[in-house]
Amino acid sequence: MIRLENVTKAYSNETTxxxxxxxxxxxxxxxxxxxxxxxxKSTLLRLMNRQERPERGAVWVAGxxxxxxAESRIPYLRRTMGNVFQDYKLxxxxxxxENVAFALEVIGKPRHVINQQVPQVLDLVxxxxxxxxxxxxxxxxxxxxxxIARAFVNRPVILLADEPTGNLDPATGEGIMxxxxxxxxxxxxxxxxxxxxRVVNAMRRRVxxxxxxxxxxxxxxxxxE
Amino acid sequence: xxxxxxxxxxxxxASFKRNMTLSLAAILTSAxxxxxxxxxxxxxxxxDNLLVQWRGDVGMIVFVRPDAEDEQIxxxxxxxxxxxxxxNVEKLVYLDQSASFxxxxxxxxxxxxxxxxxxxxxxPSQFKVVPITTDTxxxxxxxxxxxxxxxxxxxxxxxxxxxxxxxxxxxxRVVTIAMSLVLLAVAVVxxxxxxxxxxxxxxREIEVMKLVGATNWFIRxxxxxxxxVQGLLGAVVSCVxxxxxxxxxxxxxxxxxxxxxxxxxxxxxxxxxxxxxxLVVVGALAGAIGSxxxxxxxxxx
Numbered sequence: 449m450i451r452l453e454n455v456t457k458a459y460s461n462e463t464t465x466x467x468x469x470x471x472x473x474x475x476x477x478x479x480x481x482x483x484x485x486x487x488x489k490s491t492l493l494r495l496m497n498r499q500e501r502p503e504r505g506a507v508w509v510a511g512x513x514x515x516x517x518a519e520s521r522i523p524y525l526r527r528t529m530g531n532v533f534q535d536y537k538l539x540x541x542x543x544x545x546e547n548v549a550f551a552l553e554v555i556g557k558p559r560h561v562i563n564q565q566v567p568q569v570l571d572l573v574x575x576x577x578x579x580x581x582x583x584x585x586x587x588x589x590x591x592x593x594x595x596i597a598r599a600f601v602n603r604p605v606i607l608l609a610d611e612p613t614g615n616l617d618p619a620t621g622e623g624i625m626x627x628x629x630x631x632x633x634x635x636x637x638x639x640x641x642x643x644x645x646r647v648v649n650a651m652r653r654r655v656x657x658x659x660x661x662x663x664x665x666x667x668x669x670x671x672x673e
Numbered sequence: 674x675x676x677x678x679x680x681x682x683x684x685x686x687a688s689f690k691r692n693m694t695l696s697l698a699a700i701l702t703s704a705x706x707x708x709x710x711x712x713x714x715x716x717x718x719x720x721d722n723l724l725v726q727w728r729g730d731v732g733m734i735v736f737v738r739p740d741a742e743d744e745q746i747x748x749x750x751x752x753x754x755x756x757x758x759x760x761n762v763e764k765l766v767y768l769d770q771s772a773s774f775x776x777x778x779x780x781x782x783x784x785x786x787x788x789x790x791x792x793x794x795x796x797p798s799q800f801k802v803v804p805i806t807t808d809t810x811x812x813x814x815x816x817x818x819x820x821x822x823x824x825x826x827x828x829x830x831x832x833x834x835x836x837x838x839x840x841x842x843x844x845x846r847v848v849t850i851a852m853s854l855v856l857l858a859v860a861v862v863x864x865x866x867x868x869x870x871x872x873x874x875x876x877r878e879i880e881v882m883k884l885v886g887a888t889n890w891f892i893r894x895x896x897x898x899x900x901x902v903q904g905l906l907g908a909v910v911s912c913v914x915x916x917x918x919x920x921x922x923x924x925x926x927x928x929x930x931x932x933x934x935x936x937x938x939x940x941x942x943x944x945x946x947x948x949x950x951x952l953v954v955v956g957a958l959a960g961a962i963g964s965x966x967x968x969x970x971x972x973x974x
Contacts (some may be wrong), residue, residue, distance in 0.1 A: 520889075523887060531885075537880065554891060640782070
C-alpha cells in the first residue's frame, strides 16, 4: 500500500530530516512511527500525502510514485487518505456536523450523500447527538473524535495520524486508540506517528523507530522501548 | 453542480463581509481608475469630432459654393492638380454635396440648430487638399489665391483651425492615459491585497480543504468571484460617474452659441454606452484575473 525507497529529505537549514529511509507497509496494516521529537516522524507522514517531496528516493502509494504525480492529480490522491493531527485542525466556526460535512462538500459530494454519511460516521466515533455543538463546546477527546470522523467519512484506504493522543490524558487517549483500531479493522491502513509509550506498548503492532532521520528498528508486534 | 455554485457564492459573500474596508478601498480605486480610462475615451472622441474634417493630413479645404457650375468645379480641380509642387495630387479628394452633408452631420451632431440650416442642396461641396510641402507660406499663398476663384465659398487652413486643439488633444491623451494606467495598477494591487488577506483569514480552512482533496480550482473560485465582484462594483460606480460627467458636459456645452464648433465636442450617447460596457468588462476581468493569480500564488503551500 505504501512503499518508501531510499528516501532522503533535507531542509534548507542543512539539517537532514530523513536519510535513506526504506520500508513497505502492506494493505490493512497498523504501523507506529516512533522516535523523539525531530527524528523525522512528521516528515514521513508529510511525504506520504505529498505535502512534501523527497530530495532522493521514491514514495509509492497504492501503486503510484506520488512524486511523479501531476499537480492536478494530488487532490485525488488525498481523497484516498484521511489525516488526523495532534491539534485536531477543526474549523471553530463550524458545528461538528459541518466540520465533517466540509470534507465531503469540498470534494463535490451531493447533499443527500452528505446527509447520509455524516451521521453514520459520527455514530461510529461515538458523537451521535452532538452534531450541533461547536468545537469549543467539546472536550479534547471529543474534538479528536470529530477530526477522526472527518478523516474517515470518505472511507479512505489510508489513515495518517500525527500524534493523535498527544494532547489527551491517558484514559481519553485509550478511547481514541480503540477507535483507530476499529477503523483499521475495516481494512484501512493506519500509519500513526507517536511518542506515547503506553499506546504503543498496549497495542503491540508493527513499530518503525526513527532516530535523527534514520530507521533504527522495524519490528512486528513491537513495543516503544 | 448546484452544491458547488452555492458553496462558492456563500464563501464569496462571507469573505466580502469579513474584509469590508479593504474591499471598499479596492472597489473605489478601481472605480476612479476606470472612470479616468472612460474619460480619456470620451475626450478623445470629442476631439475627434472636431477634427473629423481634417483626417488624413488634410491641410487645406476648399469649400465650393453649393450653386457652383460644373465647369467651375472642374476648373478648381484642374488648377489644384496643376500645383504638384505644393500639394499632393494623388491624395486630392473631392467630397460632393451628399458626402459633405454626411460629414456635417457628424461635425454638428449636437448642434441641431446649425444642422437644421443645412441640406444636401445647401451644403458646400469640398476639396480636401494634402500639402506636399512643409513651407506653410506657400500653402497660405495658395489659399489666398483660391479664395478669389469663382465658385469658391471659402478656404480653410488646418493651421488656423486645429493645430492648438490637436496639440492639446495629444497632451490630454498622454496625461489621462498615464494617470489611469497608474490607478489601474493600484487597483489591481489593492484587489490582490484583499485576496491575500482573505486567504490568510481562511488559511486553516484552506489547509483542511487541501488535505481532504479539494482541487485548487474549487479553492480558488470563491476568491476569484470576490475579485470579480470588486472589479464589477468598481466598474459600475465608474459608469455612474462617467454618465454624470457626460450629462454635465453635454448640458454645459449646449449653452454655447451654435456654430462655434464647441458644440461638436459633445459625445453621442451610443458611444458613451459602448465605453461603459467596455469598462464593466475590463473591471470584471481585471478583478477576476488579479485575484485568481493571487489565489494561485498563495495556494502553493
